[in-house]
Amino acid sequence: xxALLGGGLLLAxxxxxxxxxxxxxxxxxxxxxxISTNLLVFIAFLEGRSMLIDVALVYSVLSFLxxxxxxxxLDGGLR
Amino acid sequence: MTFLSIAGHVLLVSGGFILFTSGLGILRMPDVWNRLHxxxxxxxxxxxxxxxxxxxxxxxxxxxxxxxxxxxxxxxPVSGHxxxxxxxxxxxxxxxxxxxxxxxxxxxxxxEEQ
Numbered sequence: 001x002x003a004l005l006g007g008g009l010l011l012a013x014x015x016x017x018x019x020x021x022x023x024x025x026x027x028x029x030x031x032x033x034x035i036s037t038n039l040l041v042f043i044a045f046l047e048g049r050s051m052l053i054d055v056a057l058v059y060s061v062l063s064f065l066x067x068x069x070x071x072x073x074l075d076g077g078l079r
Numbered sequence: 080m081t082f083l084s085i086a087g088h089v090l091l092v093s094g095g096f097i098l099f100t101s102g103l104g105i106l107r108m109p110d111v112w113n114r115l116h117x118x119x120x121x122x123x124x125x126x127x128x129x130x131x132x133x134x135x136x137x138x139x140x141x142x143x144x145x146x147x148x149x150x151x152x153x154x155x156p157v158s159g160h161x162x163x164x165x166x167x168x169x170x171x172x173x174x175x176x177x178x179x180x181x182x183x184x185x186x187x188x189x190x191e192e193q
Contacts, residue, residue, distance in 0.1 A: 008102025
């Protein structure tokens with residue numbers, strides 16, 4: 001399971017590093033944050049610590065806000 | 080090995096496979112809008128399956144997992160739409176393989192509010 005999620009994360013990060021344009025990188029960042037949210041929930045399940053679920057919840061909220069801010073910036077400035 | 084445990088493992092593996100597929104699509108797809116398909120729809124379905132699998136294996140966490148799933152369902156289309164619109168508003172990065180372009184024909188081109 002770590003291989004599947006970590007492999008997906010690694011492929012998204014390769015696109016994030018070599019993407020042709022800024023929008024490619026933003027799309028790859030969106031995918032990478034969602035996969036790492038799932039990875040965080042899986043680590044919480046393995047370790048049996050329910051506190052990491054809260055971390056995953058806050059992380060998904062903040063990553064959504066970050067991606068939205070990047071998209072609005074690429075759109076031509078924050079209006 | 081109860082039914083709930085088997086269902087949880089099956090959901091975990093299928094969700095993890097779909098998440099891996101979305102990462103593969105991000106790397107292998109030819110242009111931005113194809114990558115957006117892989118990056119938003121596949122991660123939504125993969126997250127739903129994966130978190131449902133975790134919920135089957137650990138039933139006391141279901142409320143918080145349901146909150147995360149609800150939030151992903153609500154916000155992932157929004158960020159996907161914002162990213163697609165950002166691609167459209169940048170003519171130098173926009174792929175020229177569109178068959179129809181309703182946003183350009185609607186007179187809302189270039190990011191100017193009308």
